[in-house]
Amino acid sequence: MSANQKKSLRDAYGEAIAALGSVDPDIVVLDADLSGSTRTAKFAAKYPDRFFNMGVSEQDMMSTAAGLAAAGKKPFASSFAVFATGRAWDQVRQSICLSRMNVKIVASHGGISVGEDGPTHQALEDIALMRIMPFMNVVVPADAHEVVAVVNAIAKIDEPVYVRTSRDKFPLVLPEDCRFELGRGTILRQGEDVAIIACGYMVSQALDAAERLSGEGIFAAVVNMSSIKPLDTGLVSKMARETGAVVTAEEHSVTAGLGGAVAECVCQTDPVPVIRLGMEAPVGQSGKPGELLDHYGMNSAGIVEAVHKAIALKKEPVHNAKTI
């Protein structure tokens, strides 16, 4: 696996769901006139009778998915992340979550790396919108390999799940046979000075940052926290306790996403500084994905800076003080 290899998460999803279609005949796929972009077209071509294009009507799509689930199907519904979570929020809430329906929402075009389509199409709030949703699970895979593991894992779970994929190609950082379990984060790199907890694209950046920091004599642990809800609170607490400083990194609003979830956990279990890296600007803008990520500090340099801040705030951990 070369660090230079890249693949878009939506491509991985299209392949994964089409493959899963042959394993489980109850799987049905819905889309709202974006099947080419979300890559559900792959499934549609293979299983036309199990694919429902609902037209440009995300609200209708989410409630229809709930009805299919009520009658025993296993629906996977797709659109862009802004529409799937924002346009149809109330339908996801009532038809799916408050009815405890087994509907999977796999939305592409998460984050600023959507690029040229600009602010209206860049989902910077989707994690927050789905994280607050009752009974909803929220997953942000780090790379194309993890997408496959996620799709296979959630297909076996009788609960609603939101999965964010990407438009852009992300570096492949996990092994092809990586495993995924809801509620489990993975330590990708050990380190005792600070823990970088990241999701999605920022996992690759966290690994780069950790490498650069080691040159400065700072040893950063890196955690892939693809399962944002349920959060691996055990692992978050352990990292906070063992390193005494946490940095979170996500391609999402700095408010109420992964950083919010980690901070909520750390402040109650092992209060240590938590520096959250995310979109500080309220909205993005058009541009090339790479340009935008750099412009808004969503890169390894941004993480290095956040780590410096976290280390500057680091105090003697309380549990050490006790043993003195």
Added chain:
Amino acid sequence: MRFTDDVDELREIARQLRIDILTTLAEAGSGHTGGSLSAIDIITVLYFSKMNHSPSYDKTVDRDRFVLSKGHGAPALYVALAHCGYFDRKELKTLRKINSILSGHPYAPSTPGVEVSTGSLGQGLSIANGMALAGKMDNRRGYVYCLIGDGEMQEGQVWEAAMSSAHYKLDNVIAFTDNNGLQIDGRVKDIMGIEPVHEKWEAFGWDTVTIDGHDIKAILDAIERAKTISGKPSMICARTVKGKGVSFMEGKVKYHGVAPSPEELEKAIAELAPA
């Protein structure tokens, strides 16, 4: 419970269910009276005559389903479910109270017989479509019934769903609109006109009939007719009276979301006594 096509018998069941709705709401002290009374004749025909359903069926049985899209009509659904044995009638006394299985609006996880959660208006027909699509895929015979309010038709999603039912030729969907002419803030035609309702559904590709929604025979016939339609969903536009059956509630906006007081309950029950 038993199923019947006998008009007088169904009328008698509807009379009892009206009393139960009023008693239940009075006990709760709040809730939606008018829209429960306008819908109860349709719900009576569905649950006591036309729908293939039973509390003893498990989820996988090929059966008919009902989606109460206008979720605030929950009392009408609950009294029917209780009479059909989905739960003990004593539970009706707990409506809207803490730790009850009966929420103010249908909350599927806690109430036996409630297929989906509704209350946020506009979503039910889409859900019914999903159930109907699944039924088609599995070659099931079951119908999916759905009841929509006339004010509810102002929700855009209703028309998204109307397109979907027709596009997917869901002749296993039989829907009703409860055209009682009123919503919360006043008359539907004053708040946001929705007419011509019949022509709208027709234009959206539905087989459409308009009936008197309190005429048991007309409801029975309309459902039988709908079952003969193939390749299209069926809409039964039901002209109804909000608060139907209680003279001082009929056609009154006020009784949309107000439960009867103890005195009003007594008067109402007296009016509903058999002739």
